[in-house]
Amino acid sequence: MARQITIEPVTRAEGHGKVTIFLDDDGYVRDAQFHVTQIRGFEKFCEGRPFYEMPSLMARICGICPVSHLVASAKACDQLMAVQIPETAEYLRRVMNLAQLIQSHALSFFHLASPDFLLGLDSDPATRNIFGLMQSHPNIARDGIMLRKFGQQIIELLGGKRIHPGWIVPGGVSEPLSVDKRDTILAMLPEAMAAIQRTLDWFKRTFDQYPEEIRTFANFPSLFMGLTNDKGELVHYEGRLRFVDATGKIVADQIEAEDYQKYIGEAVEPYSFLKFPYYKPMGYPEGIYRVGPLARLNLINFVGTPLADAEWAEFRELGRGAVLSSFHYHCARLIEILNGIERIEHILNKSDILDKNVRAYADPNRLEGVGISEAPRGTLIHHYRINEDGIITYANLIIATGHNNLAMNRGVLQVAKHFVKGDQLQEGMLNRVEAVIRAYDPCLSCSTHAVGQMPLHVELVNRDGRVVDELTR
Template sequence: MAEPRLIEISPVTRVEGHGKVTIHLNRDNEVEEARLHVVEFRGFERFIHGRFYWEVPVIVQRLCGICPVSHHLAGAKAMDQIAGVDVLPPTAEKMRRLMHYGQVMQSHVLHFFHLAAPDLLFGFEAPAARRNIFEILREQPELGRRAVLMRQFGQEIIEATAGKKIHGTGAIPGGINRNLPIDVRDRLLARIGEMTAWAQEALAIARNYTLDHAALVADFGSFPSNHMSLVREGDGALDLYHGRLRAIDAEGGSLFDGVDYCDYHKLLVEDVRSWSYMKFPFIRELGPESGWYRVGPLSRMNTARFIDTPLANAAHRELRAVTGGAPNNATLASHWARMIEVVHCVEKIHALLIDPDLQGTDLVATGERRCEGIGVIEAPRGNLIHHYRVDENDQITFCNLIVSTTHNNEGMNRAVKDVAVKHLSGREKITEGMLNQVEVAIRAYDPCLSCATHALGQMPLAVELLDASGQLVDRATRGA
């Protein structure tokens, strides 16, 4: 009988941020436990204290170089409330929406082609040296070229609206600090046709993979779960920038709907566990065992009643038809959902570029100063919550962030264990390709581990002293 083993995948590759997976096998080589650990710590919720509220939209986007616009806009939406502004001028809201659609588009394209596609195109157990964007460029150069140019287009949208492609300054409390010049608009419009065509071709790749590998997709890291997102107020349409909170269970039953996102703390509880710097949110009324949920593109496809752009709406109907209109709980179907959103973003970008409001000059609204602000947005990876309080000196005294990857923490851990049990249990020899299957499950969520790493209250600290032979000499701990 073999000895118990601990297998560690460190670092998890082709994700943003630093994390590892530990897999515990017993004497019979059966998986007993498998966990995703986030080992990187970022203290934004603490060191934002004392900063002036108008600095927040610029500072918080430093959480991430991949999705800075999401934090920029969520922070700006919270600061709108601090500034006493409930309704932005049309130019300001539409410029922010244009910025956001550019961000979601480029982030989804980056994830699908650069991080996920090598697994889908070459196989989960293909040699590690082959599973990368450079091999895609070598074997399918036109596909690789389009991936690069599509992401470039999204970044140019961000630059036009935020001032820079990364860590821009466009959104400010109460509005925006620029409109869209005609020459910039025309340059972007000249490329919208090819972007629409390429987005549809990328959608076809994801759709066909999901349908052609239906048995694998249905079984791979998949399980029933609740789903949550913003939806448009009134009709429940997909809305990535603003809306009200909606959550459904695994069968599509309503858990809550039409909830003002400023009441998120009445609905959600943030649990902590000793082995990760990420929190584990759950729906208060259901408790931690059954109240956990997923967010992101697939969850948005499940919660949205329809999509208000024609190409994406047709694709949405086709995705929903696979499960007969019931929620789709297949983790790998996230790639199909992600590409539907790329098509939707391109359609939205086109509509906004021809909207004359983007050349308006009424950019900022004002109101009566408040002491608390909450901004919520649908980031590429899912629901993103920013919550702040400000004192009489305009300085931040409280900050709580619940990012998309944090919402998905329980789901990712369950996916890791599901794949590990199905593909590693009973194997005496564990290959790199087998371990990559665990990473494939994580990558389907497109996690941003840097964004998600922060603590609630005291984090435990453990220090161990080892002698030259590796024997434990002493151990000291602080915190619970």
């Protein structure tokens, strides 16, 4: 029996999602909106603070992926200082960024998404969660925990135990890598590698069980955006922005960080605090694009590590041109975990990785800086302006969940059209809306919500604007 669960009123600091589905005269779905109730005024909050405080401030506030914010923020600060950071520092930042990617993808895949496919989308929500999974598939659950821990341990080894790894600083990193720490990380690699390969082998074999999900899970043409380098490799730290279209053709390439506003516009809608970025040359809302693992694997020319390249070649066969179904975000995450493990091994074996010179010092030399990195969920942009004393006068942030905002709305509409008929909402439909949103792994922290469940409130609105049905959990 499906249960209706009501969530307590949460503070305004909590991100939680609300979906409104609009019906036409004949009871067919006309439109759907995914509202994200999120914090306002964050950018205002940054103004008046010294620029060098930004990385740790951002990491504290956005504690779900602190390392990603540290990286993008520190890159913006490097710009303000106009320094070229030491090469070893750049490699160490990359290792930490990849570790964050691995642990975040592990949580998303194993613990939030996999109960949907392992236990079935129409199964009872009371058991369609990690507890059900741990009972029915304990080995998969264990691999997930191990991979997440692997990423977290690397972050702790490099940055110390605290949640805000103050180790990534403007100009580089605060401390070089020790032999011991390097060897500890290298020793953890084989187990992580075995776990991800096991998971990929199993997951790929399951695709034919979900033809309907693959067909209807936010499966639509859109642009894809992400970083890549001048060779077209999969990167998460360095490189420049590229956009490809639904056929996989490059529409804009090698966009410098400081030029992002020439290509990305930000629209505002009254129903959501989260902005709606769009690809400017196509206008709003036509300029819809997606970011994150799926986008990254769609826009590159190759991965750049042997095992992940072999998986990527198979992945590309899932679509003609770009892979369009958001269902495949999940597979893309696994391939990125594999790539991350390979990259970490490669970087840690570099001869100068233990070099003691890991930080450049400078006062501000430029009044504007933009830092872009690839966070687990997609492209993260930090843009600051400062005055001559180094005090922030303007901050603009575009987070991955923002870039995907239009696409999430489109995905919810597509599922609603398929699964809502008449004036009633079915539990199975709610699960599918949730699963589509989950494919994007939006960073709704939802700390006050039940394990594994997204706080979701769905309203069905008829042509007169009357709510004819609603579900909350």
